Amino acid sequence: MAVQKPSIPKGTRDFGQKEMAERNYIFDTIKSVFRTYGYSQIETPAQENLSTLLGKYGDEGDKLLFRILNSGDAFSGIDYESFRNEDGSYNSKALSLKTCEKGLRYDLTVPFARYVVQHQNELSFPFRRFQIQPVWRADRPQKGRYREFYQCDADVIGSKSQINELELVQIVDRVFTLFGINVLIKINNRKLLTGFAEIAGFPDKVVDITVAIDKLDKIGLDAVKEEMKERGLTDEAIAVIEPILGLSGTTAEKIATMRSMMNGQSASGLVSEAGLKGCDELEELFGFIEAAGVKQAVEIDLSLARGLNYYTGAIFEVKALDFPIGSICGGGRYDNLTGIFGLPDMSGVGISFGADRIYDVLKGLEKFPAGLTTSTTLLFANMDRAAVAYVIPVARALREKGISCEIYPDSTKLKKQFDYADRKAIPFLSIVGGDEIAAGVVNVKNLSSGEQKQFAKDDIEGIVAFLR
């Protein structure tokens, strides 16, 4: 066979020892916090039936699904001519449905909904689960955007209580505090966005209004107003919404102002029941947040709208305060996620940590703990076969105490063995030769301090103490 120059598909990555240690630190920290909040881990298969995935992420999402060719004779029995478009090309979308029944997981939320419905009789509700697995999207790769990346989600389903929202905020608070990253947790409520549209007199323009005000930070107030106008809002409607965009004061003051507006005190005089409900929910949530003593900054952001398609209550977004990067965590409440799979009226709320961006922040701020990546503590140099046979039981006893050690497998030049220890940053070295064997001892040297100690061959506790 011809020699191939090896490569991996674009948008995918190999993770070496160092990155794995750093990524495991991220996942382990998040997992440990999820667990203290009673969330337990599940895993779902990488492949889902396309019928489970299609139509859940919009037309754009459908295009980004990786489809798996049916095994066996996928291409026979198809009348290709009947799949011609008018311009003579083939209808790839229709042909992909003929040849592919499965696709790769696009996120963890839809598989979670599918899981809950499929296993509903085995689960105790409210059901809390976390899931940390890769997802795949056939997106155009670019800096920070990959075709395979891990998601790290916690969701609870089967409870409408704001306690769930609180606990997700607490999880975010705790995780980033453990990471040593200062964040701002922004919170909104989809019912308020509905309320804006209702008191503006355009209840069917929630999406238009939201898309426009979502850009406030980037394009400024005048441009937002212009966009709302282009999207069909009247000057009167915009005049109702404008005061909301400039809302200042404490959280309590903001909620009080919104409540009075939703209650008929805006320029339109219209009342929004949804908006009032949104105020109730936010008020309750912020009351809980105060009782909990959340350490990180939390604020209401009325322009926050992520994932408008399915959020129905709280909306969360987390940004790092000291590092310029997009959202590093987000989520919200969805009232009917499992409806599409036949289980209606299940309200859920969840968050998703963006592992790749958190990695970049920890790297950028140099917040990874020291010593994460040292895999081997002690290297036994290889002098000859007799010396190796002598140290094998010592190495074994140390390993059973949890010490990571290596015996250099080949009896090559010591220089080469030292270089190996050096390149792998192994902190301790043991060189045992005929003299040590005769004396029944083992030498261990701390390569950074230069300190060297001699131990009886069976003084495993002594060696362990020196290595720690």
Added chain:
Amino acid sequence: MAVQKPSIPKGTRDFGQKEMAERNYIFDTIKSVFRTYGYSQIETPAQENLSTLLGKYGDEGDKLLFRILNSGDAFSGIDYESFRNEDGSYNSKALSLKTCEKGLRYDLTVPFARYVVQHQNELSFPFRRFQIQPVWRADRPQKGRYREFYQCDADVIGSKSQINELELVQIVDRVFTLFGINVLIKINNRKLLTGFAEIAGFPDKVVDITVAIDKLDKIGLDAVKEEMKERGLTDEAIAVIEPILGLSGTTAEKIATMRSMMNGQSASGLVSEAGLKGCDELEELFGFIEAAGVKQAVEIDLSLARGLNYYTGAIFEVKALDFPIGSICGGGRYDNLTGIFGLPDMSGVGISFGADRIYDVLKGLEKFPAGLTTSTTLLFANMDRAAVAYVIPVARALREKGISCEIYPDSTKLKKQFDYADRKAIPFLSIVGGDEIAAGVVNVKNLSSGEQKQFAKDDIEGIVAFLR
């Protein structure tokens, strides 16, 4: 959208909380042992270029690869008529190559070889890595055979020393000792199989001889001899091999007998250099194994031949002694794994743990440790909003001490909340109402012993001690 009855592709599985806890126990145990032997974790992408995968697993393996449809317009620009077979059907193999450039990882060995070649300048050799990731095979699903399953591999590459073989044996020994599973570790050497063919005078019939003697356990000596004859061996050649098949005695005696046979003392009088080298390697390895004090049973099995296609030295296979299931771990040495990717002369040796079968053995022998799956330690019942606000800081402080707790999110009937604790087997319950709030205390009840204790609200250490 119409309601769908949810399902997952055949041969794939969901893992719920309990199975995840049990599977994590398996993986964590294996990982901890890998680490003490200086193996460090890497991960490679689920998708590899088909050019990396094709031709590495034989024709049968190529058919079992899951192929990923190219994104975008995968079906245009193809002249389907030119892909017709003579019988009018389409050539699916050729069409799949036109429409699919990527496939799902089929094992961890080929991605490892690709990784080593691609990253050779960043690695320190001998390079030890472990990798625990799912692989996918479009095999016909049946009991115990899945289309998605985890492999759990450790390999070292860049050293020919038998120390590496020893350490893999020690890893196997330690892992199954930690699991409490008694195993038999069977060892052979491919060079001996070559030697059998050479001293029998049929050096080109290694595969035929091996395939036949591999069946010794199942079909018995006479049938094996018959099969060798059918495969073209003469009676004289079979007479050379027959004594090997009945070899008994200690390991040292077996090696001594084989050495003399390979050295011209068989009926043919032929000498096999490969066979002698195989004897040297086995002798050295068993010498190391004796020095190391391996606890589990280890024996030479001259009929062992797994993965004959690429093993060139040691061959390992591990069977559970007290549970009837196939091999639960296996591996061997391969001298030219990275050659196909342009890096010749790199010898490596590795093992792979079969997580699904180990799961079945642990389950069947009831060896999973107790208490693996309790995710939540303490449930705070939800009496009302005031009581919840009162326990929120208590729950938070306990969580920061690593205690997993839940506040029941809805203030429903206590019966329902108790049932929830019962179904989730949560061992401790706290019910806080107006009296406790007035007294500044928290009650905690051990649900199995019935013992109940009252703590000052801020006596977190006291509560933690009661929970442990």
